[in-house]
Amino acid sequence: MIEDRNAATAQGRPTLLDVDAVKMVYSSAHRTVEALGGVRFTVGDGEFVCIVGPSGAGKTTLLKCISGLLRPTGGTVRLEGTEVKAPPQAMALVFQDYARSLFPWMTVEANVELPLKQAGMARRQRRDLISSALADVGLTDVGSAYPWQLSGGMQQRVAIARAIAYRPRILVMDEPFAAVDAQTRADLEDLVRDLWHKLGVTVLFVTHDIDEAIYLGERVLALSASPTVVMDDIAIDLPDARDQIGTRSLSRFGELRKELYGQIQRARHTSG
Amino acid sequence: MRGAMFVQAYGDAARGLIGLAVFAAVLELLPRIGVVSHVYFPPISAIVVALVHEAGRAAFWVSLFLTLRSWAVGLAIAVIAGTGVGLFIGSFETLRRLTASTIELLRPIPSVALIPLVVLLYGSTIRSTLVLVVYASVWQVLIQVLYGVQDVDPVARQTAVSFRFGRWGQLRHVVWPTTLPYLMTGIRLAAAVALILTITSELIIGAPGLGKQIALAQSGGAVATMYAYVLVTGLIGVAVNLVARVLERRVMHWHPSVRPSMHRARTP
Amino acid sequence: MRVLSRFLYAVALPCLLALGWWFASRGSQNFFFPPLSGILSAFADVWFSAKIVEDVLPSVLRLASGYLIAAGMGLALGVPIGLSTRLRAYVEPVLEFLRAIPPPVLVPILILFAGIGTTMKLMVIVSGCLWPVLLNTIEGVRGLDETLGATTRAYRFTRRGRLVHFILPGAAPLIFAGLRQSLSIGIILMVISEMFAASNGIGFTIVQFQRSFAIPEMWSGIILLGLVGFIFASVLGFVERRVLHWYFGLRAAERNDT
Numbered sequence: 001m002i003e004d005r006n007a008a009t010a011q012g013r014p015t016l017l018d019v020d021a022v023k024m025v026y027s028s029a030h031r032t033v034e035a036l037g038g039v040r041f042t043v044g045d046g047e048f049v050c051i052v053g054p055s056g057a058g059k060t061t062l063l064k065c066i067s068g069l070l071r072p073t074g075g076t077v078r079l080e081g082t083e084v085k086a087p088p089q090a091m092a093l094v095f096q097d098y099a100r101s102l103f104p105w106m107t108v109e110a111n112v113e114l115p116l117k118q119a120g121m122a123r124r125q126r127r128d129l130i131s132s133a134l135a136d137v138g139l140t141d142v143g144s145a146y147p148w149q150l151s152g153g154m155q156q157r158v159a160i161a162r163a164i165a166y167r168p169r170i171l172v173m174d175e176p177f178a179a180v181d182a183q184t185r186a187d188l189e190d191l192v193r194d195l196w197h198k199l200g201v202t203v204l205f206v207t208h209d210i211d212e213a214i215y216l217g218e219r220v221l222a223l224s225a226s227p228t229v230v231m232d233d234i235a236i237d238l239p240d241a242r243d244q245i246g247t248r249s250l251s252r253f254g255e256l257r258k259e260l261y262g263q264i265q266r267a268r269h270t271s272g
Numbered sequence: 273m274r275g276a277m278f279v280q281a282y283g284d285a286a287r288g289l290i291g292l293a294v295f296a297a298v299l300e301l302l303p304r305i306g307v308v309s310h311v312y313f314p315p316i317s318a319i320v321v322a323l324v325h326e327a328g329r330a331a332f333w334v335s336l337f338l339t340l341r342s343w344a345v346g347l348a349i350a351v352i353a354g355t356g357v358g359l360f361i362g363s364f365e366t367l368r369r370l371t372a373s374t375i376e377l378l379r380p381i382p383s384v385a386l387i388p389l390v391v392l393l394y395g396s397t398i399r400s401t402l403v404l405v406v407y408a409s410v411w412q413v414l415i416q417v418l419y420g421v422q423d424v425d426p427v428a429r430q431t432a433v434s435f436r437f438g439r440w441g442q443l444r445h446v447v448w449p450t451t452l453p454y455l456m457t458g459i460r461l462a463a464a465v466a467l468i469l470t471i472t473s474e475l476i477i478g479a480p481g482l483g484k485q486i487a488l489a490q491s492g493g494a495v496a497t498m499y500a501y502v503l504v505t506g507l508i509g510v511a512v513n514l515v516a517r518v519l520e521r522r523v524m525h526w527h528p529s530v531r532p533s534m535h536r537a538r539t540p
Numbered sequence: 541m542r543v544l545s546r547f548l549y550a551v552a553l554p555c556l557l558a559l560g561w562w563f564a565s566r567g568s569q570n571f572f573f574p575p576l577s578g579i580l581s582a583f584a585d586v587w588f589s590a591k592i593v594e595d596v597l598p599s600v601l602r603l604a605s606g607y608l609i610a611a612g613m614g615l616a617l618g619v620p621i622g623l624s625t626r627l628r629a630y631v632e633p634v635l636e637f638l639r640a641i642p643p644p645v646l647v648p649i650l651i652l653f654a655g656i657g658t659t660m661k662l663m664v665i666v667s668g669c670l671w672p673v674l675l676n677t678i679e680g681v682r683g684l685d686e687t688l689g690a691t692t693r694a695y696r697f698t699r700r701g702r703l704v705h706f707i708l709p710g711a712a713p714l715i716f717a718g719l720r721q722s723l724s725i726g727i728i729l730m731v732i733s734e735m736f737a738a739s740n741g742i743g744f745t746i747v748q749f750q751r752s753f754a755i756p757e758m759w760s761g762i763i764l765l766g767l768v769g770f771i772f773a774s775v776l777g778f779v780e781r782r783v784l785h786w787y788f789g790l791r792a793a794e795r796n797d798t
Binding site for chain 3: 283284287288289290291292294295308311312313369370371372373374377379380381382383384385386387388389391392393465467468470471472475476483486487490495498499501502505506507508509510512513
């Protein structure tokens with residue numbers, strides 16, 4: 001059983017994140033809703049895994065369980081072998097709603113700095129991490145601006161800078177580019193791929209966009225409609241060096257897209 | 273066990289009722305077990321008895337009527353004046369810039385500063401009350417109307433101009449609909465301030481109404497009666513807030529642009 | 541040039557009004573509306589004297605300390621109530637009732653408890669100013685953004701960090717709205733607690749002038765109260781602009797966006 005679940009973990013990398021039969025049932029006096037119906041998958045150290053699913057597939061609920069913001073009603077999440085019961089230090093989150101995940105009363109620098117300060121890091125070290133993180137996302141000269149003075153794409157870069165300055169083992173991103181325009185989105189996708197290469201961080205990327213999942217990931221997990229389970233686990237056998245025009249026009253890209261699209265359609269029709 | 277089921281079935285409303293019941297029970301018990309002297313603070317049951325007794329007297333109903341009338345008339349004058357002046361000033365950019373500093377200067381002057389003046393001019397009459405109420409509440413309305421006029425979408429205004437709307441047409445179809453939700457916020461704030469000033473005037477100047485009854489009961493040592501009147505003013509306050517909020521919500525309901533700024537209360 | 545025109549716009553009307561008052565009241569025979577010149581000379585005579593220590597200072601100190609105590613209590617109670625849905629459900633109707641009681645009726649009540657001394661006046665100001673701050677704090681904390689809250693948890697903020705960097709700044713716009721309401725109620729209560737029963741204070745002095753028909757002196761007291769109100773409001777406005785400069789910027793940015 002264990003081997004079976006790890007089969008898709010690329011190149012036998014050691015498991016970093018182990019999501020084991022995670023269930024989430026909301027019950028109130030009137031009715032019971034099963035949002036997650038036993039989700040299981042693993043993510044290897046250094047992998048780039050995308051999760052794609054139809055809207056309403058409990059993607060956000062799943063991420064909340066994985067990040068320790070929500071306790072699942074069944075199953076366990078393990079990061080580096082330890083059960084996740086509260087947000088772990090080795091994980092950083094990037095939310096979809098960039099405008100609401102940055103503190104509007106703080107400058108860009110202060111936003112990036114605050115989690116480090118909360119972790120009790122020395123000032124000198126914080127300074128270094130902030131400037132290298134802002135440089136990594138291509139924002140060297142807006143440190144003293146406020147987030148709301150920046151465009152949407154730049155605000156999301158700030159959120160990414162905050163996440164990487166935190167030096168996580170795993171970066172968890174919840175539909176981070178759903179609210180930006182197409183060109184900005186392409187830029188940000190390439191930025192995330194670059195950071196993944198450069199920093200060697202593990203990335204778990206949730207999206208509703210099939211193309212984005214294939215373009216970015218080494219593996220794509222397709223979720224069913226609720227109660228959500230992992231329906232399919234596809235290795236993306238595209239060349240590692242990707243670019244927006246070339247990669248997307250490969251015939252293999254089209255095949256993968258067709259396969260995933262079919263899966264998702266089926267998911268919508270079986271339970272939607 | 274029963275209680276738990278009650279809370280589950282009715283949720284927050286039940287919790288609120290429990291909170292009120294506990295509050296009343298504490299008010300009842302404090303004087304009974306001697307934490308506070310019942311001379312100063314009679315148990316709530318005694319206050320209710322006094323209230324029932326007062327409700328049998330004509331003076332109670334006359335006072336209630338006079339208070340409500342002063343409040344309503346004062347508020348109405350303030351709303352009409354504040355809206356008219358606000359729309360007028362707001363319609364002319366120059367006028368708005370000219371008056372801004374004066375409004376900022378006059379608005380923080382506490383209306384109670386006028387008490388000695390109105391006492392000399394009008395004595396213990398309802399006119400005194402009206403002056404204080406109008407002065408205090410007109411700012412609430414005026415300021416909100418000015419915010420509202422400033423919030424008019426320039427594109428909408430340009431559209432109206434391009435269709436050759438006259439000044440009146442612009443006011444009626446562009447400015448007024450934008451301003452209305454702001455006006456409702458102003459009215460809600462003004463209604464609360466007007467009640468405070470009505471009671472103040474009656475209490476301090478002795479203009480007829482519930483406030484005067486409170487002062488009379490206090491000086492006559494009828495402590496339970498005094499609390500009974502205080503309870504009534506509190507209930508009026510609750511009613512005023514509820515009605516104002518319902519009205520506000522109704523206007524906001526059909527209005528497409530519910531803006532966060534309107535929840536920002538501002539007072540002089 | 542633009543600074544100059546803004547300055548002219550700001551001072552033009554107030555100057556005009558003051559001049560208008562000056563000339564309209566010049567040589568006035570009306571007993572109740574004495575000439576402005578008389579009022580101003582009375583102002584200097586009355587208030588630039590021992591009265592500034594004996595009457596003005598006590599009033600202002602009572603207002604400032606009562607107001608600050610109420611603000612502190614409002615924050616200290618408002619944050620936990622705002623954070624707990626359940627607690628809020630239990631206490632909200634009680635708070636709504638207490639808030640709705642017109643604060644001036646506290647004066648006769650608290651006289652029973654605390655006599656007519658400074659304690660009574662402080663208690664009156666505190667118990668009148670508390671509600672707007674408290675209810676606005678509750679509202680502000682309740683309306684905090686959920687995504688920001690999740691961010692503070694995901695990045696393992698400490699309790700203190702959450703309070704200082706998230707809860708208080710996030711609720712600050714509404715807290716300041718409450719502080720403004722509280723301030724105007726506080727000034728009303730300062731004045732009427734002194735008018736109702738006192739032996740010193742601005743309100744007490746003005747009533748004394750009124751009763752002895754010292755009309756220019758009474759007018760000078762009205763002007764002084766206006767000044768006190770204006771100064772307190774200006775100080776609060778200054779603090780608000782400092783603390784909320786991000787909020788005004790954010791609002792302006794949103795406005796330009798649409």
